[in-house]
Amino acid sequence: MEENQIIAMPRIGDPAPEFRAVTTQGEINFPSGYKGSWAILFSHPADFTPVCTSEFMTFASLEAKFEEANCKLVGLSVDGLYSHIAWLRTIKEKIEYKGMKDVEVKFPLIEDITMEVAKKYGMMMPGESSTKAVRAVFFVDPKGIIRAIIYYPLSLGRNFDELYRALIAMQTADAFSIATPADWQPGDDVIVPPAGSCGSAKDRMEGKEEMKCYDWFFCTKKISKETVLEKILKK
Numbered sequence: 001m002e003e004n005q006i007i008a009m010p011r012i013g014d015p016a017p018e019f020r021a022v023t024t025q026g027e028i029n030f031p032s033g034y035k036g037s038w039a040i041l042f043s044h045p046a047d048f049t050p051v052c053t054s055e056f057m058t059f060a061s062l063e064a065k066f067e068e069a070n071c072k073l074v075g076l077s078v079d080g081l082y083s084h085i086a087w088l089r090t091i092k093e094k095i096e097y098k099g100m101k102d103v104e105v106k107f108p109l110i111e112d113i114t115m116e117v118a119k120k121y122g123m124m125m126p127g128e129s130s131t132k133a134v135r136a137v138f139f140v141d142p143k144g145i146i147r148a149i150i151y152y153p154l155s156l157g158r159n160f161d162e163l164y165r166a167l168i169a170m171q172t173a174d175a176f177s178i179a180t181p182a183d184w185q186p187g188d189d190v191i192v193p194p195a196g197s198c199g200s201a202k203d204r205m206e207g208k209e210e211m212k213c214y215d216w217f218f219c220t221k222k223i224s225k226e227t228v229l230e231k232i233l234k235k
């Protein structure tokens with residue numbers, strides 16, 4: 001790949017670009033090796049840096065929760081494999097942060113020294129850094145389609161509760177053919193029907209007490225937290 005070659009960044013709704021990579025957990029094929037699961041592919045600027053360390057400890061501590069929601073985590077930076085291994089070992093052996101200690105990062109961390117994957121996914125942002133990937137997050141669904149993309153600058157650590165909320169919200173939207181309003185959490189009212197087909201919501205509201213329409217374009221209904229989680233989470 002030529003330096004400075006401009007590559008179209010994948011967008012929401014696109015198939016996630018395919019790649020094979022060396023990781024701390026062996027070789028992976030992405031997204032083909034993740035079919036049937038959601039996956040979060042996320043980049044970080046560099047190993048042995050404090051914000052990234054806090055992020056990895058937090059994500060690793062939440063891995064079981066994401067796994068329960070059928071979602072696998074895959075990290076990436078443009079550092080090499082031995083740097084990754086040494087950094088993750090240091091995290092486990094030395095870093096205690098916000099009650100987290102002895103944290104083992106079990107999900108794969110991709111080495112991307114050539115920046116091939118980072119460039120393919122638009123994780124390099126020269127205005128921010130020409131040598132480091134920014135903090136990008138790609139949500140890929142079980143069919144290998146990119147469903148959401150979030151970017152953060154180098155100085156800003158991600159909010160992992162929000163990543164989990166976004167994952168559950170997208171899964172809920174798929175499972176119940178609804179949309180989720182601002183700040184939605186499982187158990188909150190959902191929007192019926194999804195944006196773009198609101199006209200039918202009022203028609204379908206007749207006799208459906210659980211649906212509340214404020215106007216033709218804004219109808220909500222209740223789906224209990226238990227109903228959502230029963231459908232989404234692995235038993």
Ligand code: BEZ
Binds near residue numbers: 045049155
């Ligand atoms: C950090 O993770 O602490 C960091 C990485 C690159 C630039 C600035 C901060």
